[in-house]
Amino acid sequence: MDLSEAAFEKIFTRMKYEMELQTETIYHRLRDSLNDEITDVRKKQEESDEKIKHLENKISLVENRERQRNIIFHGVIAENWEKEEKVIEIVNEVMGITLERNEIQFSRRLGKSNKSPILINLSSQWKRNKILKNKRTLKQKNTEVYVTEDFPKEVLEERKKLREQLDEEKKKGNVAYIRYDKLIVKGKTDSKKRALSQSPQQDSNGASPSNQGPAKLHKGDTLQQEKARSTQGNDEA
Structure with missing residues (x-):
């Protein structure tokens, strides 16, 4: 049976609509599927970044703990094989602090020259802090050597x-x-300000008369006062 032109046009329009509908459905499914995959990839990336950050923090924590026992000596001229002995000599003889060879865990030059700073790792954080606390003695004795802490970059x-x-x-x-x-x-800092903080009434020992207790009475003074009270009582009577 032959179809009229109007009927054919209607069937064609219907088929075109269904094809567009299917295409749109496929497009949305693909888009949703890709979005899900992208979301999953991003989530895994965030988890990876978090793990990396956690590991970096742990490494940083370990390094910082290690640095708490590090000290850097500048201006020590010595060959690599004698650098530790030279540092021990400076600490003992110039700074007056006892440092034994077995207290040095490891050492390394922070450069290629025999004048480059020397990083020393000590077995005791207490000894490292003591050396830093007394670092002024190096300057007071006019040495070219000075020490610094080992800071992160x-x-x-x-x-x-x-x-x-x-x-x-x-x-x-x-x-x-x-x-x-x-x-x-x-x-x-104002030295005059500190001087004025003392009261003008203070004596040479820094004590204020107003803060001193009543004057002590001698035994004779006490007897005289008792006698005066007695006489006064008799007169009133």
Whole structure:
């Protein structure tokens, strides 16, 4: 049976609509499937990033613990085979601190020259802190040797940035110093201010008469007072 042109057009339009509908359905399914895959990949990436960050934090923690026993000596001129003996000699004879060979866990040059800084890892954090606490003795004895802490790279960069600000604060007369990666400013020191903090009434020993107790009475003074009270009582009677 022959189809009329109108009927054929109707069938064709119907088929076209169904094909477009199927195409759109397939498109949405593919899109949703790809979105799910992308979401899954992103989730796995985030988990991986989190694991990496966790591992980096653990490594950083271990390194920082290790650094707590590190100390860097600058200005020590010695061949690699004698660098530890030279450091021990400086600590013992110049700084007056006993350092034994077995207290050094390991050492290495921070450079290729025999003048490069020497990093020393000690078995005791207490001994490392003692050396840092007495580092001024090196300057007082006019040596070219000085010691510093072993800071992480990011801390060194931050300290470098703070140097200019530190110099500005010192020019203002403020007491300022860098502690780890922070600038500490304590203001100006004024000796006159400290002198005025004492009361003008204080004696040569720094004691104020107003804070002293009542004067002690001698035995004779006490008898005289008792006699005066007795006489006064008789007169009133």
